[in-house]
Amino acid sequence: MSIEEHRAKAMKAIVSTTTWAACWPLWKKEILLRTDGLTNAARIYHLGSQLREIFFKTTTGARTQSAVSGAGMAWECLVCWYLNLVLSGTRGVAMRQSRQLVPTCLLDATTMTYGSYQTNTESDLCVIVYPAGFPYPGAGRGYKAALDVAVAKAFGDIELGIVQCKANWNDNAQIPMLWDMVYRASFDKGTNIKLGRNGYSVKHLKAFTYSFVTTPTQKSAFKSTSMPVKRTNNLSGGNFWGQPTSSGVALSVSEIFVRNFGSAFDSDVVTSIEKAIVVKNGLFAGVGP
DNA sequence: CAATATCCATCGTGGGCAGG
DNA sequence: CCTGCCCACGATGGATATTG
Numbered sequence: 001m002s003i004e005e006h007r008a009k010a011m012k013a014i015v016s017t018t019t020w021a022a023c024w025p026l027w028k029k030e031i032l033l034r035t036d037g038l039t040n041a042a043r044i045y046h047l048g049s050q051l052r053e054i055f056f057k058t059t060t061g062a063r064t065q066s067a068v069s070g071a072g073m074a075w076e077c078l079v080c081w082y083l084n085l086v087l088s089g090t091r092g093v094a095m096r097q098s099r100q101l102v103p104t105c106l107l108d109a110t111t112m113t114y115g116s117y118q119t120n121t122e123s124d125l126c127v128i129v130y131p132a133g134f135p136y137p138g139a140g141r142g143y144k145a146a147l148d149v150a151v152a153k154a155f156g157d158i159e160l161g162i163v164q165c166k167a168n169w170n171d172n173a174q175i176p177m178l179w180d181m182v183y184r185a186s187f188d189k190g191t192n193i194k195l196g197r198n199g200y201s202v203k204h205l206k207a208f209t210y211s212f213v214t215t216p217t218q219k220s221a222f223k224s225t226s227m228p229v230k231r232t233n234n235l236s237g238g239n240f241w242g243q244p245t246s247s248g249v250a251l252s253v254s255e256i257f258v259r260n261f262g263s264a265f266d267s268d269v270v271t272s273i274e275k276a277i278v279v280k281n282g283l284f285a286g287v288g289p
Numbered sequence: 290c291a292a293t294a295t296c297c298a299t300c301g302t303g304g305g306c307a308g309g
Numbered sequence: 310c311c312t313g314c315c316c317a318c319g320a321t322g323g324a325t326a327t328t329g
Binding site: 290291292293294295296297298299300301302303304305306307308309 | 310312318320321325326328329
Binding site: 071072073166167170217 | 319
């Protein structure tokens with residue numbers, strides 16, 4: 001039917017979590033305030049530079065286990081929401097990784113086989129950009145199976161971006177750095193390390209990027225020479241944060257669209273958002289407040 | 290000695306899956 | 310279909326190690 005239905009399903013999965021329910025009322029207030037009630041395309045686009053401020057509205061100050069655990073989830077949800085907001089009406093859709101949402105062959109492509117153990121960079125966001133004219137299956141019973149078939153058929157024309165979200169930016173930046181290396185590496189035929197499974201590998205996609213999006217939660221200033229920065233600066237998809245671009249350190253999340261997902265757009269990004277607003281018509285389905 | 294990098298313990302959360 | 314169990318994931322900040 002349309003990619004907007006895939007987007008609606010992806011957003012429903014996020015909106016129905018308890019973490020989202022706890023955060024959204026405060027976020028919503030901030031977001032509406034900063035975008036003239038989600039009617040100003042330029043201001044919607046620039047939300048990317050303000051995600052950190054918005055995110056901090058929900059910090060409780062208490063350091064309970066619940067808060068610690070929930071922060072990562074909350075950041076991921078907020079980033080996914082913003083990506084889908086800006087991607088509304090385009091051929092790109094963002095989602096958390098799950099078997100219900102991500103086409104099977106794309107999960108296969110990102111899965112590593114390490115000896116007899118299969119793993120991937122699960123529980124992060126991924127952005128799929130479908131080619132123009134993609135035969136998106138109708139919603140309803142069996143839609144996922146039909147989508148799997150259609151994506152498998154168009155595999156070489158699909159673009160995939162994995163977006164590693166982390167609320168803080170410290171030594172754990174090793175994780176995106178290493179996964180990026182893994183996805184870019186070639187392994188000798190004799191080894192027991194294999195990239196992809198069931199015949200699908202990210203190398204066969206039209207494009208594949210691995211990017212990092214952090215808040216960050218630390219209050220200290222970041223320098224271009226610090227270790228976490230150096231670890232993520234050269235990811236295939238670049239590194240981003242929820243505040244304005246700082247040269248040599250990180251780009252604003254707003255830049256991720258042109259940097260990694262430009263082919264999803266038929267026009268410049270702000271014009272695309274404008275169209276999504278004007279047409280309304282469910283383009284913000286599941287994304288709007 | 291100062292600055293930077295790394296290590297560490299901790300447990301709520303939600304997806305996956307088995308069993309009713 | 311629904312319920313409940315299992316378990317990987319992720320942030321924090323002080324302690325410890327390294328660098329210069």
